[in-house]
Amino acid sequence: VFNKVALFGVGLIGGSFALTLKKAGAVARVVGFDRSGASLARARELGIIDSIAVTVADAVRDADLVLLAAPVAQTESILASLAPHLQASTVVTDCGSTKADVVAAARRALGEKIGQFVPGHPIAGRESNGPDAAIDHLFGGKKVVLTPLAENSAQAVDCVASAWTQCGAIIHKLSAEQHDLVFAAVSHLPHLLAYALVDDIANKPHADLLFQYAASGFRDFTRIAGSSPEMWRDISLANRTALLDELDAYMVQLGRLRVSLAAGDGPALEAVYANAQKARHDWIRTIEASER
Amino acid sequence: VFNKVALFGVGLIGGSFALTLKKAGAVARVVGFDRSGASLARARELGIIDSIAVTVADAVRDADLVLLAAPVAQTESILASLAPHLQASTVVTDCGSTKADVVAAARRALGEKIGQFVPGHPIAGRESNGPDAAIDHLFGGKKVVLTPLAENSAQAVDCVASAWTQCGAIIHKLSAEQHDLVFAAVSHLPHLLAYALVDDIANKPHADLLFQYAASGFRDFTRIAGSSPEMWRDISLANRTALLDELDAYMVQLGRLRVSLAAGDGPALEAVYANAQKARHDWIRTIEASER
Numbered sequence: 228v229f230n231k232v233a234l235f236g237v238g239l240i241g242g243s244f245a246l247t248l249k250k251a252g253a254v255a256r257v258v259g260f261d262r263s264g265a266s267l268a269r270a271r272e273l274g275i276i277d278s279i280a281v282t283v284a285d286a287v288r289d290a291d292l293v294l295l296a297a298p299v300a301q302t303e304s305i306l307a308s309l310a311p312h313l314q315a316s317t318v319v320t321d322c323g324s325t326k327a328d329v330v331a332a333a334r335r336a337l338g339e340k341i342g343q344f345v346p347g348h349p350i351a352g353r354e355s356n357g358p359d360a361a362i363d364h365l366f367g368g369k370k371v372v373l374t375p376l377a378e379n380s381a382q383a384v385d386c387v388a389s390a391w392t393q394c395g396a397i398i399h400k401l402s403a404e405q406h407d408l409v410f411a412a413v414s415h416l417p418h419l420l421a422y423a424l425v426d427d428i429a430n431k432p433h434a435d436l437l438f439q440y441a442a443s444g445f446r447d448f449t450r451i452a453g454s455s456p457e458m459w460r461d462i463s464l465a466n467r468t469a470l471l472d473e474l475d476a477y478m479v480q481l482g483r484l485r486v487s488l489a490a491g492d493g494p495a496l497e498a499v500y501a502n503a504q505k506a507r508h509d510w511i512r513t514i515e516a517s518e519r
Numbered sequence: 520v521f522n523k524v525a526l527f528g529v530g531l532i533g534g535s536f537a538l539t540l541k542k543a544g545a546v547a548r549v550v551g552f553d554r555s556g557a558s559l560a561r562a563r564e565l566g567i568i569d570s571i572a573v574t575v576a577d578a579v580r581d582a583d584l585v586l587l588a589a590p591v592a593q594t595e596s597i598l599a600s601l602a603p604h605l606q607a608s609t610v611v612t613d614c615g616s617t618k619a620d621v622v623a624a625a626r627r628a629l630g631e632k633i634g635q636f637v638p639g640h641p642i643a644g645r646e647s648n649g650p651d652a653a654i655d656h657l658f659g660g661k662k663v664v665l666t667p668l669a670e671n672s673a674q675a676v677d678c679v680a681s682a683w684t685q686c687g688a689i690i691h692k693l694s695a696e697q698h699d700l701v702f703a704a705v706s707h708l709p710h711l712l713a714y715a716l717v718d719d720i721a722n723k724p725h726a727d728l729l730f731q732y733a734a735s736g737f738r739d740f741t742r743i744a745g746s747s748p749e750m751w752r753d754i755s756l757a758n759r760t761a762l763l764d765e766l767d768a769y770m771v772q773l774g775r776l777r778v779s780l781a782a783g784d785g786p787a788l789e790a791v792y793a794n795a796q797k798a799r800h801d802w803i804r805t806i807e808a809s810e811r
Contacts, residue, residue: 350734370732405728412720413733417740419776420712422795427772428704429798436697438802440662441705442642447739448709452799456792460785467780474777478770480719484711485766488759493752500748503714506721507744510730 229254229390233280233290235305237261237270239353240322241296242361245275247394250363260286261297270358284312292390295321300461302329306336306344313340318386320347324410324458325465326374326403342378345387346403347371348410349396354453367395368518374403411469416477418459419470421452521546521682525572525582527597529553529562531645532614533588534653537567539686542655552578553589562650576604584682587613592753594621598628598636605632610678612639616702616750617757618666618695634670637679638695639663640702641688646745659687660810666695703761708769710751711762713744 232248234241237259248254259276260283261267267279280286287293287309295305302321313319319337323329326346333344351369353360371391375384388398401409428437463470487495524540526533529551540546551568552575553559559571572578579585579601587597594613605611611629615621618638625636643661645652663683667676680690693701720729755762779787 350732352735370734372732399732409729409732412723412729413737417716417737419780420716420773421740422792423772423776424709424712424769425795425799426791427769429794431704434798437701437704438798438805440642440664440691440701441802442662443644444743445705445709446803447742448713449795449799450739451736452792452795453803454796456789456796459792460789463780463788464783464785467783471777471780474773474780477716477719478773478777480715481712481766481770481773484715485763485770488711488755488763488766491756491759493756496755497748497752499718500714500744500751502721503717503741503744504746504748506726506730507717507741510733511738511745513730 228252229291231256231258231290231292232390233257233286233293234259234270234276235261235286235293235295235309236297237266237275237361238296238357239355239360239365240349240351241294242270242273242275242358243351243363243365244294244296244349244390244394246361246363247366248390249274251393253390253393258286258290262301266358270361273358273361275358275361283308287312287314287317289314290317292386293317293319294390295319295323298458298461299323299325299329299465303332303336306333310337310340313337313343315343317343318383319344320373320387320390322347322349323465324348324414324462326372326406328465330374330376330403341376342380343383344376345379345383346374346376347387347391348374348406349391351396356455364395366391369396370399371396372399372401372406374401374406407466407469411466411473415462415466415470416473418451418454419463419474420477421449422456422459425449425452520544521583523548523550523582523584524682525549525578525585526551526562526568527553527578527585527587527601528589529558529567530588530649531647531652531657532641532643533586534562534565534567534650535643535655535657536586536588536641536682536686538565538653538655539658540682541566543685545682545685550578550582554593558650562653565650565653567650567653575600579604579606579609581606582609584678585609585611586682587611587615590750590753591615591617591621591757595624595628598625602629602632605629605635607635609635610675611636612665612679612682614639614641615757616640616706616754618664618698620757622666622668622695633668634672635675636668637671637675638666638668639679639683640666640698641683643688648747656687658683661688662691663688664691664693664698666693666698699758699761703758703765707754707758707762708765710743710746711755711766712769713741714748714751717741717744 260280552572
């Protein structure tokens with residue numbers, strides 16, 4: 228049980244974390260800090276936080292755990308602001324979608340206190356944002372990837388893992404570099420591709436005609452292009468190197484398919500399509516088996 | 520009301536068409552013809568068809584309407600087989616996802632009877648196939664695109680339009696060339712892109728690690744890569760020219776994004792992402808308004 232958890236950011240992720248820990252009886256007191264006074268007031272109304280911290284020092288004082296759940300671009304400035312007030316017994320973690328850049332920012336901001344920072348990434352989300360979107364079961368059965376640092380003590384890592392486990396999440400551990408390579412392939416590239424397709428179509432002179440006939444397949448394919456442009460700009464830039472590698476590999480793949488298509492090579496096209504269908508089918512079956 | 524409808528192909532599309540017309544009391548008798556004896560027997564058990572035609576001549580004789588709902592690669596051979604038996608009062612239509620190639624095949628197969636063939640494409644589907652997947656409400660509120668020929672009489676076009684309207688569908692008309700350009704952009708290219716991504720990931724040495732962290736965004740983005748490889752090979756080849764044009768435009772778009780990403784040009788990335796998000800949002804809002 229945590230005596231005090233401090234949330235920096237009281238929206239969907241931070242709010243759901245607090246609500247879930249409270250429901251589990253795993254936290255005595257949650258204090259919130261946010262750039263938005265309206266979000267703080269709403270989070271208090273909703274029972275996400277018990278009190279609003281007026282200063283960063285107030286937020287951090289005597290906290291067992293600090294969760295950063297603000298936009299990832301604010302990570303370094305938040306960490307820098309709380310560093311002077313960080314007691315040795317406090318562990319800090321974050322929720323950013325990229326990790327190598329967060330680790331670099333944390334090293335700059337925290338200096339010799341870096342061992343108190345355990346980087347994390349909960350793989351969960353919803354279409355909506357803000358305190359009103361927070362729910363007490365967002366993380367059940369979802370993965371949380373921790374990318375522990377050499378400087379982290381086992382207790383610090385266990386502290387963060389325990390909080391997420393009590394939220395019903397499943398803990399995975401990767402290095403920050405592995406994490407970023409993996410998510411470049413299965414998340415960041417697909418977002419870029421979906422945005423690229425919708426923008427491409429929207430810029431055509433006959434875009435209205437095209438959108439008129441787009442159906443459910445297009446809707447699913449482009450759902451992730453409904454995500455926040457600012458957030459995905461930041462993720463794309465933060466994970467630029469790995470994303471460029473994945474994009475290059477994908478463009479080579481498209482070039483190969485183009486050759487097959489231009490040559491009318493049915494067997495070559497079918498081989499790619501069939502391999503993809505089978506791989507996706509196997510993947511879905513594995514997911515469904517693990518959820519059972 | 521149709522006295523006799525002949526189905527070539529008694530699976531999801533043909534079966535749903537028959538069940539819906541029957542429910543609406545719009546057809547007296549449905550006769551089925553299919554390469555698969557098992558499908559025919561099952562379609563009869565399910566009440567999709569009233570009788571199994573032993574020969575093509577039996578299927579077509581005295582039919583008001585013939586619906587081709589077999590794999591599109593069979594279109595020309597089916598049309599060639601029924602052409603000698605086609606009475607002047609019978610109208611023929613199809614359900615193919617591409618139209619220019621179907622029209623060319625129909626011209627070869629039907630010769631001077633081409634005026635009796637009204638090309639069509641119902642924009643509807645389900646995950647599953649075969650007679651057991653057929654339902655009596657697959658087409659409600661869905662679009663059916665007809666691409667009438669200069670040789671079609673108004674009555675022939677009205678006959679096909681009336682059948683689909685009685686299935687609850689909304690009739691749109693395009694030229695075969697327009698149809699193929701539109702669907703290359705909003706359907707055929709996304710399928711190719713989704714297959715390409717899954718195949719690309721599946722072929723990486725660390726594919727298992729990658730798939731382990733793929734989540735709901737990846738699942739939606741790649742849903743269409745679960746489609747039939749044979750069917751999409753045929754569609755890709757049938758609409759090769761338009762698909763190559765769309766693929767080339769998309770690769771240019773990816774090349775531009777690559778430049779922005781490599782240069783760390785946040786505003787350029789955000790402009791594309793934001794334009795895409797807005798266009799998709801407007802599109803969804805239009806769909807939802809039209810469904811209300």
